[in-house]
Amino acid sequence: MTSGAETEAVVTEPTPPQRVLPTAVVALLVAVLCALAAALALWSLHRMLEPPAGVDALLVVLALVALLPLVPAVRAFGDDRRRGRHLAAGRLAPARHQAASGREHAHTAMGYALAVLICAGLVWFTTANDGAITRTFLRWEFLRSSFANVLDAFWINVEVAVGAQLLVLVVGLVVAVMRLLPGRAGRPLRWLAIAYVDTFRAIPSIITLYLVGFGLKLAQVPVFKDLSPVWLAIIALTLTYSSYVAEVYRAGIESIHPSQWAAARSLGLSYGMTLRTVIVPQAVRRIVPPLLNDFIGLQKDTALIGVMGVTDAFAQSRLTASNVFNLTPVIVVAVLFVLITIPQARYVDRLLAKEQTRTGRS
Amino acid sequence: MTFLEIHDVHKNYGDHEVLRGVSLEVAKHEVVCLIGASGSGKSTLLRCINALEPIRSGEIRVAGDVVSGLGVDVNRLRRNVGMVFQSYNLFPHMSVLRNVTLAPVKVGGRSRAEAEEKALALLDRVGMKDKAGAYPDALSGGQQQRVAIVRALASDPQVLLLDEITAALDPELVGDVLAIVRELAQDGLTMLLATHEMGFARDVASQVCFLHEGRILERGTPAQIFEDPQEERTRQFLGRVLASGRL
Numbered sequence: 022m023t024s025g026a027e028t029e030a031v032v033t034e035p036t037p038p039q040r041v042l043p044t045a046v047v048a049l050l051v052a053v054l055c056a057l058a059a060a061l062a063l064w065s066l067h068r069m070l071e072p073p074a075g076v077d078a079l080l081v082v083l084a085l086v087a088l089l090p091l092v093p094a095v096r097a098f099g100d101d102r103r104r105g106r107h108l109a110a111g112r113l114a115p116a117r118h119q120a121a122s123g124r125e126h127a128h129t130a131m132g133y134a135l136a137v138l139i140c141a142g143l144v145w146f147t148t149a150n151d152g153a154i155t156r157t158f159l160r161w162e163f164l165r166s167s168f169a170n171v172l173d174a175f176w177i178n179v180e181v182a183v184g185a186q187l188l189v190l191v192v193g194l195v196v197a198v199m200r201l202l203p204g205r206a207g208r209p210l211r212w213l214a215i216a217y218v219d220t221f222r223a224i225p226s227i228i229t230l231y232l233v234g235f236g237l238k239l240a241q242v243p244v245f246k247d248l249s250p251v252w253l254a255i256i257a258l259t260l261t262y263s264s265y266v267a268e269v270y271r272a273g274i275e276s277i278h279p280s281q282w283a284a285a286r287s288l289g290l291s292y293g294m295t296l297r298t299v300i301v302p303q304a305v306r307r308i309v310p311p312l313l314n315d316f317i318g319l320q321k322d323t324a325l326i327g328v329m330g331v332t333d334a335f336a337q338s339r340l341t342a343s344n345v346f347n348l349t350p351v352i353v354v355a356v357l358f359v360l361i362t363i364p365q366a367r368y369v370d371r372l373l374a375k376e377q378t379r380t381g382r383s
Numbered sequence: 384m385t386f387l388e389i390h391d392v393h394k395n396y397g398d399h400e401v402l403r404g405v406s407l408e409v410a411k412h413e414v415v416c417l418i419g420a421s422g423s424g425k426s427t428l429l430r431c432i433n434a435l436e437p438i439r440s441g442e443i444r445v446a447g448d449v450v451s452g453l454g455v456d457v458n459r460l461r462r463n464v465g466m467v468f469q470s471y472n473l474f475p476h477m478s479v480l481r482n483v484t485l486a487p488v489k490v491g492g493r494s495r496a497e498a499e500e501k502a503l504a505l506l507d508r509v510g511m512k513d514k515a516g517a518y519p520d521a522l523s524g525g526q527q528q529r530v531a532i533v534r535a536l537a538s539d540p541q542v543l544l545l546d547e548i549t550a551a552l553d554p555e556l557v558g559d560v561l562a563i564v565r566e567l568a569q570d571g572l573t574m575l576l577a578t579h580e581m582g583f584a585r586d587v588a589s590q591v592c593f594l595h596e597g598r599i600l601e602r603g604t605p606a607q608i609f610e611d612p613q614e615e616r617t618r619q620f621l622g623r624v625l626a627s628g629r630l
Contacts, residue, residue: 280468280470280472281472281474283430283435283468283472284468284472284473284474285474286435286457286461287433287435287461287465287466287468287535288461288462288465288485288486288490288534288535288538289458289459289461289462289486289490289491289538290458290485290486290489290490291458291490294489294490298485298489299474302476303474303475303476306476
C-alpha cells in the first residue's frame with residue numbers, strides 16, 4: 022500500500038493481502054541451494070577423514086540438519102494456498118493471517134538456509150586442499166604434545182596481565198584525577214597528565230615493551246635494572262594501558278552530573294571527599310564495560326612480551342611450532358586467550374544486571 | 384537579631400550580570416521567600432549564600448562572620464547552611480540511610496551508630512523510616528525530596544536554603560513536601576526559599592522578596608506583597624501567576 026490511490030481506497034474497500042508465492046519460491050530455491058552446498062562440504066569432509074562408521078553417522082545427521090530449512094519453505098506454500106482459499110471465500114482477516122504466516126515461514130527458511138551456507142563454507146574451507154588447512158592448524162598429536170608446555174608458559178601471560186591490570190586501575194585513576202584538578206594550582210599537573218596520556222597512548226605497546234625491557238637494564242637504572250623481566254613487562258604494559266584507562270576514568274567522572282558535586286559540597290564535603298565518596302564510586306560503575314574492553318586488550322598484548330626475551334605462551338608455542346613444522350601449538354595459545362576472556366565478559370554482564378536490579382532501574 | 388546578612392552582592396556569569404546589588408537581612412527563626420520569574424536570580428542568590436558560587440563583590444555574613452570572599456572555610460560554612468535542590472540530587476549509589484548519614488559521619492565527626500539513630504528519627508518524622516534501606520531510584524520524586532530535606536537537616540544547619548524544591552514534583556506530591564517545610568518553620572528553623580508556590584509563601588513566610596533582573600525590587604510581609612504590591616513589576620508578576628491559577 023504505497024500509492025495515494027490505494028491509501029484512499031482503504032476507507033471504503035479493504036485491500037487484500039499480497040501474494041506469498043514469489044517469496045515462497047525464492048525461499049525454497051535458497052534452501053535447496055544451501056542444502057546442496059552443505060552436502061558438498063560434508064562430502065569433502067568425509068573424504069578427508071575417511072572416518073569410521075560412527076563419524077559417518079554424524080555426517081549424515083549434519084546433512085539432515087542442513088535440510089531443515091526446507092520445512093518452513095514448504096510450509097510457506099501451504100500458507101499461500103490457504104490464503105487463496107480464504108480470499109476466494111471473502112474472509113479477509115484469515116487470509117491476512119495466512120499471508121503473514123507464510124511470509125514469516127519463508128523468511129525463517131531463508132535465515133536458516135543462509136546460516137547453513139555459512140557453516141558449509143567454513144567446513145569446505147577447513148577441508149579444502151584435501152584437508153591441508155586443518156592439518157596445518159589442528160593436529161591432534163601436536164595439540165597433545167604441546168599443550169602442557171604452552172599452558173605452563175601461559176601462566177606468565179596471566180601473571181603479567183593481572184599484575185598490570187591491578188596497577189592500571191590505580192595509576193589510571195591517579196592520572197585521571199590529576200587531569201581534572203581544578204584551578205591555577207592544578208594547571209601544571211593537568212598538563213603533565215595530558216602529556217603522559219598523549220605520549221603513551223600513541224606509542225605502540227610493543228615498542229614500549231621493547232624499550233622498557235632492554236632500556237632500563239642497558240642504562241643500569243637503579244632498582245629497575247634488578248627487576249625480573251616479568252616485572253618489566255608489567256611496568257611497560259601499565260605505562261601503556263594506564264593512558265587508555267585514565268581517559269576511561271575521566272569520561273566516567275565527567276559523566277556524573279554537576280548537581281552531584283553541588284549536593285555533596287553543600288553538605289560540607291571537601292573536594293577530595295566528594296570525589297572519593299560520591300563521584301568516583303558512581304563513575305566506576307559506569308565505566309566497567311569500557312574498562313573490561315581495555316583489560317582484554319591488555320591481556321592480548323601480553324602475547325607481545327616475547328620481544329623482551331620473556332618466554333610467554335606465544336613465544337613458547339612458536340618454538341614448538343617451528344620444531345614440529347605445524348601451527349597447532351599457536352592455536353592452543355589462541356584458544357587459551359579466548360577461554361580466559363569469555364568468563365570475564367559474562368562476569369561483567371552479571372555485575373551490570375545485578376547493579377540494575379539493586380538500584381531498581383529497569 | 385540579624386542572623387544572615389547579605390550586603391550589596393554582585394554576581395555575573397561571564398558578561399551576564401545575574402545579581403546586581405542584592406541586600407537582605409534575615410533574623411533567626413525567620414522564613415524568607417524569594418519570588419520572581421525564572422532567571423531573576425533567586426537560585427543564584429541561594430547558591431551564593433553557601434558559596435557554591437563565588438560572588439564578584441559585596442559581602443555575606445552568617446552569625447556575624449563574613450563567609451564570602453577568599454580564605455573562608457567553606458566546608459564549615461556549609462555545615463551551618465543546609466541546602467535542598469529542585470532535582471533532589473540524592474546520591475544514587477547510596478541507600479537512603481547512607482545518603483543521610485554521609486555528612487554527619489564524614490565531616491561532622493559523629494559515630495556511625497549515633498548518626499544512624501538520628502537519621503532514622505528524622506526519617507521517621509517525614510514518614511520515610513521504612514525506606515531507610517531503599518535506593519533513591521526506587522523512590523518517587525516526593526519521597527526523594529523528603530529524604531533530601533532530611534539529609535540537609537542531619538548536619539544540624541542553622542539556616543536552610545530551599546531552591547524551588549517542589550518545582551520538579553508531580554502536583555499531588557507537592558503537598559507532602561510543603562507540609563514538612565511548614566512544620567520546620569513552626570519549629571523555628573531559619574529558612575530561605577526560592578519558590579513558585581505563592582499560596583505557600585503567603586502562609587509561611589515572615590518576609591517575601593520579589594526579585595527582578597538581579598535586584599530585590601520589593602520586600603515586605605506577605606500581606607504587603609500579595610495584597611498591596613507597590614511596584615508595577617510585582618503587580619504584573621503576581622497577575623501572571625494569578626492568571627495561571629497558582630495563587
